[in-house]
Amino acid sequence: MMDIDRIPAPLKGPQVTRQLARRHRADMRFRLYGLISIGLAFSFILLLMGTLIIKGWPAFIRTEIKLPVAFNSASTPQDQENYDRLLNQFIKKPLSEGAYDNKSLLPLLSAQSYQQLRILLVDGNPLNKDVHFKASSEVDTWLKTRRLNVNKHALTSLTPPQLDALYALEKAGRLCFAFNHSFFTRGDSQEPEIAGIYAALIGSLMTLSVAIVFAFPVGLGAALYLSEFAPRNKFFELLEININNLAAIPTIIFGLLGLAFFLNILKIPRSASLAGGLTLGLVILPIIIISSKTALKTVPMTIRFGALALGASQVQTLFHHILPLSMPGILTGTLLGIVRALGESAPLLMLGMVAFIVDPPKSLLEPATVLPIQIFVWAKNPTAGFVENTSAATLVLLLFLLLLNSIIVLLRRRFERKW
């Protein structure tokens, strides 16, 4: 029985109301701080994405100059000088007579234009039609500034006669935008308008393939052994702690290991995608082991007991029942590893993968670069036009990551199972 007299009378009165109101206000404030924090974090994401998109999308389009190519000479010219002379003729044609100096017009076109013309004229047939030539990066920036309102503060290095020529060309409707497909089909270059991410994409693909071929079987094997066969003792307990630690140490340390072991002891050439891939394999190995072990653990013991009771061997139980049931989880973990490896660049810096790569590597031992490193190299390049390229390459990288992450989410949704 409770002693009624000892319970204090309920507090009442204006003082209590005031106090309560203050406490509720504090509560609201507390809640507001949370909202503000989340709002800040969200606005960081928006700012990041917004910056990349605003700066990056002009790199996906390029300026082209439509020139009337008229060629009926019997012999095709042989050297660059002759092609350049032809180009100069073509570019002059749409311009009314003015004081355009010969030397100032050719730089309006991209430095690669003569090669394009050579391919056009290679069979020696007469030609008479409009051909789109890629403009130089100065013209590209100039037109994008004018039409798209980007880069308002960019200083142009075009001379007044060149600008006059450009105005005339624009009036004649000979300047136009087109999709910059060469961004996806060319390697790195000193000129921003012809630099592309093709070599980096191929390099990334090769490096990732090596990483997966190395890390997936080893990681899966280790996870299977640790969760199904390993005896419970101090040694394996220590090993588990150690694997957790491997997953958390800075990736740059794996770069040191790669340098010391793959380059110095195994003598794999510097910059090769083989060394990079193996090093990335080391980085993602603990991720694959940990997530595979988690996936194996979610398969209930009853499945194991059932299979064993029916006379299946341990290995049969494993390969016929446990592995198929945990496969979605294992694949998810592997994809997480791939996501990690795709964005990783620090350990590769130390393996010399910062080389200037124009042509995609043909074998695993040739110098290669990967997409994040290409971004890093371009980000340091002060030439105008590389900011757009860097942002565009970043957008491509993020798109790949988004794609992989959506597959992970789908896998989880599709195969999530409650036992």
Next chain:
Amino acid sequence: MLSRIIIDHSVKTVLMMATGVTIFITLGVITSILFESVQFFNFVPLGEFLFGSNWSPHASTPGHVVGHFGAFSLFLGSILITLIALSVAGPIGIFSAIYTSFYATPAMRNLIKPVLEMLAGVPTVVYGFFAIVCVAPWMRRLGLTVGLDIATESAIVAGLVMGIMIIPYISSLMDDVLYTLPQSIKDGSLGLGVTYGETIKFALIPAAFPGIASAFLLAVSRAVGETMLVVMAAGMSANLTINPLQPVTTVTVQIVSMLTGDQSFDSPQTLAAFALGLALFIITFVFNYISQRIIKRHQSQHDGH
């Protein structure tokens, strides 16, 4: 029957070998770093390395040490940037986690958590580029309007962006810890007529404190080991300064800068990079280990609820 035994044995052997590879990797990491570091400490005393303030390693050639290898300013730079990052990510991470674990409806929680975790999924090179292109010019302009000269490569820019990057490391782990606290603590406190905010402050946070501490430790270990962002945003020159507006360099930046050249493997610079790597390994290992221990103890404490 015999073939079954043979298959069983060979499969187990293959799996055991795979496990052996992971052991081999760990040993490889430790021995390769230790081996080179020992060579390094043969010609640079440990005391000078840890507390010397003069860092100019590039003058040395193989077998001929003339540079100075006092890494104190590098450690200081790493600490400075980490502190700035924590002072950004700490409050934002903590309050976000409190909001998602207590106030948000399940639908909101399912929306907010993945979006926050996106911040951790962005490659660090992207953050580095973001720092160069966006944050550094803004900070510089902001500094000029209040009369401060902020260098384009400065500790504050690197720290700020790193802070954004490690928000999810704090918020996500802390949210997990707060969310899995036994319902009885919350119910008991609310039943006594305590408001939500007070429940969180006086009952739940203290109960979840170990988890919060381990989240911070993980974030620190992540920040100290971060490479690309600081390489791009913090600078290369070893300044002995705690002024966040000045360029500083970090342990990771110097490891990269000493290994990206084409020097021979036994040059003092390379060896110094391995010594820095050893220091980095020890620091992050200690933080990770403590963090894991705390989480483990915390889990067993709340088991059975």
